[in-house]
Amino acid sequence: MGKMYNNDLVITPLGGLKQIGSNMILLEHSGSRAIIDCGILFPNDQCYGINYLIPNYTDIEQVDTLFITHGHEDHIGAIVHLLEIFPNIKIYAPPFAKLLITHKLSFSGISKDIDEYDSDSILPFSNLAIHPIRVNHSIPDTYGLLLLDKANNRSVFYASDFKIDLKTTYEPPFELEKLKKLTTNYTQRILMADSTNILNPKKSYSEADVIPALSELISNHSSRIFITLFASNIHRLQTIFNIAKKQNKFVYSYGRSISNYIQIAKENKYITPHNYIEDVEQYKGGSAIILLTGCQGEFRGALKRVATGENPYFTANPDDLFIFSSKVIPGNEKSVSHVVNLLSQSGATIVTEKDRLIHVTGHPGQEDLKILIDAYTPTDYVPIHGETYFLQKQISFIKNNYPKIEDHFLTNFDKIIIKKNNIEIEQHDENLPILIHGNHLFIEREQIAQRRKIASQGLVIVIINKKTLNFEVLYQGLPLYLSTNFGQDLDLIVKYRLNLLRSKNGNSVLEQIRIELRREIGKIINYKPIVIVKDV
Numbered sequence: 001m002g003k004m005y006n007n008d009l010v011i012t013p014l015g016g017l018k019q020i021g022s023n024m025i026l027l028e029h030s031g032s033r034a035i036i037d038c039g040i041l042f043p044n045d046q047c048y049g050i051n052y053l054i055p056n057y058t059d060i061e062q063v064d065t066l067f068i069t070h071g072h073e074d075h076i077g078a079i080v081h082l083l084e085i086f087p088n089i090k091i092y093a094p095p096f097a098k099l100l101i102t103h104k105l106s107f108s109g110i111s112k113d114i115d116e117y118d119s120d121s122i123l124p125f126s127n128l129a130i131h132p133i134r135v136n137h138s139i140p141d142t143y144g145l146l147l148l149d150k151a152n153n154r155s156v157f158y159a160s161d162f163k164i165d166l167k168t169t170y171e172p173p174f175e176l177e178k179l180k181k182l183t184t185n186y187t188q189r190i191l192m193a194d195s196t197n198i199l200n201p202k203k204s205y206s207e208a209d210v211i212p213a214l215s216e217l218i219s220n221h222s223s224r225i226f227i228t229l230f231a232s233n234i235h236r237l238q239t240i241f242n243i244a245k246k247q248n249k250f251v252y253s254y255g256r257s258i259s260n261y262i263q264i265a266k267e268n269k270y271i272t273p274h275n276y277i278e279d280v281e282q283y284k285g286g287s288a289i290i291l292l293t294g295c296q297g298e299f300r301g302a303l304k305r306v307a308t309g310e311n312p313y314f315t316a317n318p319d320d321l322f323i324f325s326s327k328v329i330p331g332n333e334k335s336v337s338h339v340v341n342l343l344s345q346s347g348a349t350i351v352t353e354k355d356r357l358i359h360v361t362g363h364p365g366q367e368d369l370k371i372l373i374d375a376y377t378p379t380d381y382v383p384i385h386g387e388t389y390f391l392q393k394q395i396s397f398i399k400n401n402y403p404k405i406e407d408h409f410l411t412n413f414d415k416i417i418i419k420k421n422n423i424e425i426e427q428h429d430e431n432l433p434i435l436i437h438g439n440h441l442f443i444e445r446e447q448i449a450q451r452r453k454i455a456s457q458g459l460v461i462v463i464i465n466k467k468t469l470n471f472e473v474l475y476q477g478l479p480l481y482l483s484t485n486f487g488q489d490l491d492l493i494v495k496y497r498l499n500l501l502r503s504k505n506g507n508s509v510l511e512q513i514r515i516e517l518r519r520e521i522g523k524i525i526n527y528k529p530i531v532i533v534k535d536v
Contacts, residue, residue: 009128009149009156009418011192015041015055015433016160017411018388020196020330021074022433023160024055025384026063027147032126034065035089036145036158040077041433042296042329050443054078056431057085065090067123067130069160070142071097072232080108080440092117094132094141096234099264108440119143119175127151131182134175135162138207138362139232140270146182152420154188157376160385161194163361164368167206170235176375183376190418191378195386195394196363203367205360207235213356214325215243221349222287223319225249228295228303229326229359231257234265236325236359237291238272244289245274252280254313255293255302280313290314295326297335307342318347325358330387366397373402380406380423382416450530458529460521462494462513466535469498478521478529486524493517510535 009029015022021041027034041053055078066089068076079101082089091114093101098114105112117123118141123130125147132143144159157179164174183189197204218225218240229236237258244251251273253259259278265271277283280290294301305311316322322343328336343350353359364372373381381402383394391409398407408425410416415426437443458477465471471494475483497513510533522528 007152007420009147009154011156011416011418012428013384013410013412013414014057014060014431015039015412016074016385017391018430020385020387022053022055022078023075023385024057024078025158026057026060027125029126029128029149033061033063034067034125035063035082036067037069037075037160038066038078038082039072039074040436041074043435050435050437050448052077052436053433054081054436056434057082058434059431062086063089065092065125067125067145068093068097068101069145069158070094070137071100071139072161075160076101076104080105080110081434081436083110083112091115092123094118094143096139096141096265096268096270099268103260103264117143119172119178131178133157133159133179134172135159136165136168136171136174136362137161137163138230138235140171140234140265144179146179148182148186152188153186154190154418154420155183155186156190156192156418157183157378158192158384159194159372160192161196161362162368162372163197163204163364164371165204165206165208167208169206169208169211170238174372176371180375188380188418188420189376189378190380190382190423191373191376192382192384193369193372193394194363195383195390197361197365198369198383198386198390198394198397200361200365201367202365203371204363204365205357207239207360210236210325210358210360211239211243213358214239214323215246217321217323217351217356217358218243218249218289219247221321223321224287224314225289225321225323226292226303226306226314227289227323227325228292230295231255231261231293233326234261234271237262237265240289240291240325241272241274241276249275249287249289250283251276251289251291252283253278253291254280254306255291257293258291283313294339295324295336296329296332297337297339299335304339307339307346316343316346316348320346320348322348322350323358324350324352327353327359327361369394369397370401373405378405380408382408382410454530457527460517460529460531462517462531462533464494464498464510464533464535471498479525482521482525490517490520493520 012026014024023037023039025036043050098116119134129148131146133146135142135144147156292302294303306314309315381398383391395407413428413430417424435443461474463472493516500509514531514533518528518531
């Protein structure tokens with residue numbers, strides 16, 4: 001990361017390309033370095049219980065500034081870790097993101113001043129100017145960042161998460177005219193744009209479009225109505241509260257994240273929670289709306305606990321209506337399907353976005369992209385924020401619809417070097433994301449590999465008292481058939497080898513016990529577990 005590029009503007013994605021999440025972009029110009037966004041990546045099934053992943057920024061040299069585009073976790077979730085390395089970094093964030101970051105840092109015992117910006121601000125970086133451009137998204141106060149380099153007559157518009165909502169109900173419109181006005185006279189215009197919804201050939205729906213279906217579903221149901229959604233979707237929450245007020249229904253929240261978002265938004269006038277009762281224990285029965293966390297089928301989410309009956313408040317029954325006002329994030333299909341099937345067994349009515357228009361994306365379909373491209377008229381195009389397939393699809397979209405625009409494909413840790421008259425891509429090997437588990441602790445990939453082996457093969461632990469030579473064999477994650485029918489035979493292997501402890505090196509005997517037990521168990525069950533032998 002230490003190479004200097006003189007007056008070139010160098011942009012390096014550290015996360016967010018090849019995956020949906022862990023968004024983080026490094027900017028370098030004339031010896032100055034800044035970061036745009038600092039998010040987490042949610043784990044898949046292969047991560048075996050870790051909390052989340054963060055971009056690998058360990059090789060970055062001193063960074064002075066962090067610019068945040070909006071408050072989603074995949075854009076702010078790793079800030080706590082970044083501050084461990086760069087405690088003096090200056091942070092700029094829009095108002096709602098600032099509130100969420102402050103809450104997050106406070107929860108971790110960190111006090112940090114955050115500079116707030118809005119649409120009228122001009123943010124400093126090197127000798128460039130960064131203009132925030134208000135965009136539409138599924139969380140309040142979302143911005144794209146427009147980098148202007150007057151000396152070299154070039155501009156870069158970084159639009160990580162956005163759509164163009166032509167019927168904005170709760171937020172100002174996308175500032176297309178401002179973007180166009182600021183960049184009309186620039187000869188080099190680079191667009192870095194969201195790829196998440198590129199498979200949609202149409203325009204993304206407006207947030208206002210979910211109101212009719214949600215209103216009808218809620219008004220036609222006389223018993224309990226459970227609604228699960230992304231907790232950060234303040235606009236959707238306001239829609240539900242507005243419907244509840246019109247239909248005289250109380251609203252309860254069940255799950256910490258939804259309660260936290262509502263509280264923060266309420267205190268800062270981003271939401272008016274009509275008929276809202278935060279304490280779910282006050283629910284006494286009858287028709288009501290219960291907001292649930294866990295729309296992705298998360299193991300600890302309130303939705304999963306309701307579906308399994310493992311909670312003190314609610315058990316699903318045939319009179320209930322469950323509304324999934326959210327989209328399944330790629331990779332979470334199995335988890336969500338499992339919850340849906342559990343709820344189906346209860347006889348409850350289930351409505352998802354496939355049944356009715358009860359969820360709209362915060363990301364651009366192809367028609368949204370066309371509106372943005374026509375306003376900004378980029379000379380160059382760089383797909384960002386998406387899995388590899390999405391990035392490639394966006395390249396194809398540009399080639400097919402805008403052949404005069406120069407497209408550039410890059411993934412994490414590749415560098416896009418913006419020179420005065422051309423652009424170069426410098427390919428680099430990716431630094432794999434860092435795994436976080438427990439109390440903000442890094443966990444090595446080797447340890448995850450060991451978890452995988454234990455999970456798939458089981459574990460045998462032999463504990464030996466080296467003074468008395470007594471021992472105990474513990475079988476974890478293995479068929480009871482093994483210990484019940486062959487436990488005594490396997491004990492004999494340990495006893496035989498323990499008799500050699502008096503005359504041979506102890507470590508070699510312990511290793512021989514491990515090898516022989518693993519081999520004999522493999523013969524019985526046709527696979528070899530992890531075997532650990534410890535003397536105490």
